[in-house]
Amino acid sequence: MTRFLASRLLQALFVLLLMSMLVTVLIALMPGDPVDLMLAGNPKATAADAARLKALYGLDRPLWERYANWLGAALTGDFGYSRLFAQPVPAVLLPRLGNTLLLLGASFVLAVAIALPLGVLAARRPYSLLDDAVNLFCFAGISVPPFWLALLLILLFAVTLGWLPASGMGPVGEDGWLARLPHFVLPVATLTLASVGGYTRYVRASMLVELRQDYVRTARAKGLEEGQVVWRHTLRNALIPIVTIVALEFGTLFSGALVTETMFAWPGMGKLIYDSIMGNDLNVALVALLLATATTLAGNLLADMAYAALDPRITFKDVRS
Amino acid sequence: MRHVLAVLALTAGLIVNLAAAPAFAARDTLTIGISQFPANWHPSIEPMSAKHFILDATRRPFTVYDADWKLGCLLCTALPSVEAGTAALETRADGRQGYAVTYTIHPDARWGDGTPITTKDVLFTWEVGRHPQSGFTNADLFTRDIVGVDAKDDKTFTIHRDKPLCTYAEINDFAVLPAHLEKAVFDSDPAAYRQRSRYETDTTNPGLWYGPYRITAIESGAHVVLEPNPSWWGPKPPFRRIVVKAIENTAALEANLLSGGLDLIPGEAGLPFEQALAFEKKNGAKYSVIFKPGLVFEHIDLNLDNPVLADARVRRALLLAVDRGAISRQLFENRQPVAHNQVNPLDRVYVEDFRHYPYDPKEAAKLLDEAGWGEKRGGTRVNAKGEKLSLEFMTTAGNRARELLQQVLQAQWKQAGVEVRIANEPARVFFGQTLHERRHKAMALFAWISSPENIPRTTFHSTMVPTAANNWSGQNYMNFKNPEMDRILDDLETVCEPAANKRLWTRLQQIYADELPSLPLFFRADPHILPKWIDGIVPTGHEASTMLWIETWKVKE
Numbered sequence: 001m002t003r004f005l006a007s008r009l010l011q012a013l014f015v016l017l018l019m020s021m022l023v024t025v026l027i028a029l030m031p032g033d034p035v036d037l038m039l040a041g042n043p044k045a046t047a048a049d050a051a052r053l054k055a056l057y058g059l060d061r062p063l064w065e066r067y068a069n070w071l072g073a074a075l076t077g078d079f080g081y082s083r084l085f086a087q088p089v090p091a092v093l094l095p096r097l098g099n100t101l102l103l104l105g106a107s108f109v110l111a112v113a114i115a116l117p118l119g120v121l122a123a124r125r126p127y128s129l130l131d132d133a134v135n136l137f138c139f140a141g142i143s144v145p146p147f148w149l150a151l152l153l154i155l156l157f158a159v160t161l162g163w164l165p166a167s168g169m170g171p172v173g174e175d176g177w178l179a180r181l182p183h184f185v186l187p188v189a190t191l192t193l194a195s196v197g198g199y200t201r202y203v204r205a206s207m208l209v210e211l212r213q214d215y216v217r218t219a220r221a222k223g224l225e226e227g228q229v230v231w232r233h234t235l236r237n238a239l240i241p242i243v244t245i246v247a248l249e250f251g252t253l254f255s256g257a258l259v260t261e262t263m264f265a266w267p268g269m270g271k272l273i274y275d276s277i278m279g280n281d282l283n284v285a286l287v288a289l290l291l292a293t294a295t296t297l298a299g300n301l302l303a304d305m306a307y308a309a310l311d312p313r314i315t316f317k318d319v320r321s
Numbered sequence: 322m323r324h325v326l327a328v329l330a331l332t333a334g335l336i337v338n339l340a341a342a343p344a345f346a347a348r349d350t351l352t353i354g355i356s357q358f359p360a361n362w363h364p365s366i367e368p369m370s371a372k373h374f375i376l377d378a379t380r381r382p383f384t385v386y387d388a389d390w391k392l393g394c395l396l397c398t399a400l401p402s403v404e405a406g407t408a409a410l411e412t413r414a415d416g417r418q419g420y421a422v423t424y425t426i427h428p429d430a431r432w433g434d435g436t437p438i439t440t441k442d443v444l445f446t447w448e449v450g451r452h453p454q455s456g457f458t459n460a461d462l463f464t465r466d467i468v469g470v471d472a473k474d475d476k477t478f479t480i481h482r483d484k485p486l487c488t489y490a491e492i493n494d495f496a497v498l499p500a501h502l503e504k505a506v507f508d509s510d511p512a513a514y515r516q517r518s519r520y521e522t523d524t525t526n527p528g529l530w531y532g533p534y535r536i537t538a539i540e541s542g543a544h545v546v547l548e549p550n551p552s553w554w555g556p557k558p559p560f561r562r563i564v565v566k567a568i569e570n571t572a573a574l575e576a577n578l579l580s581g582g583l584d585l586i587p588g589e590a591g592l593p594f595e596q597a598l599a600f601e602k603k604n605g606a607k608y609s610v611i612f613k614p615g616l617v618f619e620h621i622d623l624n625l626d627n628p629v630l631a632d633a634r635v636r637r638a639l640l641l642a643v644d645r646g647a648i649s650r651q652l653f654e655n656r657q658p659v660a661h662n663q664v665n666p667l668d669r670v671y672v673e674d675f676r677h678y679p680y681d682p683k684e685a686a687k688l689l690d691e692a693g694w695g696e697k698r699g700g701t702r703v704n705a706k707g708e709k710l711s712l713e714f715m716t717t718a719g720n721r722a723r724e725l726l727q728q729v730l731q732a733q734w735k736q737a738g739v740e741v742r743i744a745n746e747p748a749r750v751f752f753g754q755t756l757h758e759r760r761h762k763a764m765a766l767f768a769w770i771s772s773p774e775n776i777p778r779t780t781f782h783s784t785m786v787p788t789a790a791n792n793w794s795g796q797n798y799m800n801f802k803n804p805e806m807d808r809i810l811d812d813l814e815t816v817c818e819p820a821a822n823k824r825l826w827t828r829l830q831q832i833y834a835d836e837l838p839s840l841p842l843f844f845r846a847d848p849h850i851l852p853k854w855i856d857g858i859v860p861t862g863h864e865a866s867t868m869l870w871i872e873t874w875k876v877k878e
Binding site: 050053081151158166167263268271 | 358360361363366367453454456458460461512515516518521522538540541542543544546564566567568569570572573576577579580581582749750753754757792793794
């Protein structure tokens with residue numbers, strides 16, 4: 001177990017190092033210098049102004065030097081200042097991370113909680129009316145673009161009915177969770193409806209395969225109750241491929257949901273990453289993207305460990321390979 | 322199951338009840354929606370329209386152009402002038418001439434913590450502004466335009482201008498900083514000032530603000546709360562609280578307005594023009610929609626290196642071949658006036674005495690014939706060598722209004738026998754690289770934002786053509802070179818005698834209209850969507866936002 005974890009940790013560090021280089025190079029390759037863009041709308045700006053600001057922001061130094069400086073400081077826990085927000089990177093990142101976790105965490109849990117029973121029910125009666133209805137719901141969720149769904153929900157529940165607030169994280173000046181609750185409903189519903197279809201389809205497909213296995217027939221022949229057969233034995237085996245999908249989705253918890261955050265004025269990671277990349281705010285973009293990468297890697301590690309927990313035949317020796 | 326349903330119903334009812342409360346908010350709170358959230362708060366570092374819109378409620382510049390485009394004083398007691406004896410020509414030790422301009426700070430002006438605003442703050446601001454590491458974006462004002470600042474007493478100071486500028490009294494960008502809060506931060510490490518300034522680390526400190534309102538709360542990326550500044554010396558502002566919410570998606574911004582979550586969307590950072598037009602049709606009875614044309618000059622820069630466009634006859638023909646009046650009627654419902662020159666008719670320096678280009682396809686055809694593009698093959702004109710009259714036309718991809726305008730122009734030029742190939746790019750590439758390095762092959766549609774009486778030196782002076790040699794400095798993307806224009810641009814700053822100054826402005830507009838280095842299209846109108854219960858909001862049409870006069874807004878009885 002220790003050897004397995006140490007090996008995965010080393011691999012993760014290597015991936016993070018590569019990722020940091022890649023992000024630095026890709027951001028540097030983007031056309032348009034941030035200082036030139038900043039001064040583009042100012043007819044009074046001169047070349048001297050541009051040169052002074054580039055030197056001040058360190059943009060006049062070679063890319064490798066900027067990256068080496070960043071890496072050296074990051075290894076000591078200093079992630080630098082955000083060029084756009086004029087604040088230390090953690091001060092910019094952490095509040096947004098909390099907001100995103102709240103939003104995506106709630107919708108993630110809700111989507112999985114809905115997808116599991118729906119997928120199982122649909123798989124138990126394939127091609128029935130119930131299965132058709134579930135499939136219709138799933139494809140609608142997958143097909144409808146989140147921004148359009150968000151707009152429809154805002155128009156219906158905020159504009160027409162006036163039941164729910166159209167945006168924001170809560171009423172200004174009120175911090176209690178009760179006051180904030182109505183503000184969660186529409187963004188969480190948008191994200192849940194957008195993701196529940198995909199999860200349900202995975203559960204259904206996986207359950208369909210498992211329900212045809214010999215051990216299910218044996219369990220039924222032995223006289224086990226259908227509920228036990230489905231929920232205790234079949235679902236456990238069906239979960240293995242689903243865990244992989246869910247683990248991969250885990251990374252999005254930290255990279256945010258750009259469209260939903262923008263539509264509901266939810267200050268989260270998705271918008272922050274977008275703004276930092278577009279504004280050449282390398283320090284913020286690097287840390288945010290590395291955080292998302294690290295989370296995806298952690299999700300995969302958890303998935304590997306979950307395989308062993310779900311299937312006693314799988315050991316850490318197996319998953320290492 | 323019944324219990325579950327009952328709990329769900331109760332929860333839904335509770336949520337709906339909780340959400341319904343804000344709909345009955347009192348009118349002592351104003352909620353404004355804007356489409357951008359400011360990344361930082363220092364008034365002189367990184368300009369951003371959304372930031373200036375909010376800050377304009379919290380500060381008062383020394384001088385500013387008002388809604389009638391006349392320069393006036395807000396933080397000073399009177400606009401300095403030669404006539405009043407508060408401005409005088411002076412000769413410096415190096416023999417060069419400039420103006421010494423004396424201002425008096427309003428006697429009651431105080432920071433939000435009660436500390437009087439004094440000349441110590443002015444001197445400190447000048448010190449920070451001219452420091453190479455302070456990060457000021459508008460450093461030219463502090464490092465070149467102003468060569469010295471003297472304090473006569475706590476409230477009176479003299480600014481020494483580098484040149485005998487006609488606009489000597491204007492110091493609109495001199496945003497005074499609170500020395501009692503910022504000096505220690507700046508002195509400790511000037512290079513880190515932009516990050517450690519209290520504007521970024523302690524934004525709700527009352528001592529930073531000196532307008533009718535001060536910032537009392539910020540939720541980064543979401544909203545800003547403004548409350549009355551108890552130290553404000555002017556008329557009492559109308560609202561107990563102003564909440565400025567940032568909603569970047571403009572469809573969601575509009576939905577928030579309709580749901581009652583917002584009261585007002587300002588033109589400074591609000592809905593795109595075409596969305597506001599549609600909004601007015603559907604909801605014009607419930608809101609006052611003001612389209613204020615201003616200093617945003619939509620035009621097409623022509624690359625004069627292109628041999629086709631080097632011929633002035635072709636440039637004139639291109640403008641004569643488009644019906645800008647019809648475009649304004651059909652696309653903009655006459656809300657965006659046609660631009661006949663690069664100077665706005667609302668500007669004091671505008672003249673009518675220059676060549677105009679009404680829609681005249683016959684004259685356009687004649688000019689093209691004369692320029693050697695007489696023969697037509699397959700609807701497109703060709704020259705004697707058989708080369709097609711074909712031009713590449715660029716603008717910012719994703720800007721719906723511009724892309725639509727571009728297609729109409731393409732169709733009208735096609736009728737004149739000019740083939741136009743559209744090659745749009747994302748704004749970042751278009752502005753950050755293509756225009757910046759003059760990579761556009763023929764035509765580039767975009768806008769210039771200027772201020773009243775702005776001398777267009779960086780756009781039309783021959784020394785302002787961006788090249789690799791000058792590190793892509795300047796904004797004369799056209800490569801326009803005209804010795805008379807250069808002389809006028811040099812003289813306009815310092816020839817102040819009214820008749821002589823007017824002659825220069827007239828000649829500048831005539832040269833522009835004759836030479837047409839760019840094709841003038843429209844002056845953009847900013848849509849301001851206001852509730853019917855507010856009075857007194859007068860959009861300016863220039864960079865000074867309506868928030869600078871917020872104390873004059875009134876809630877209707």
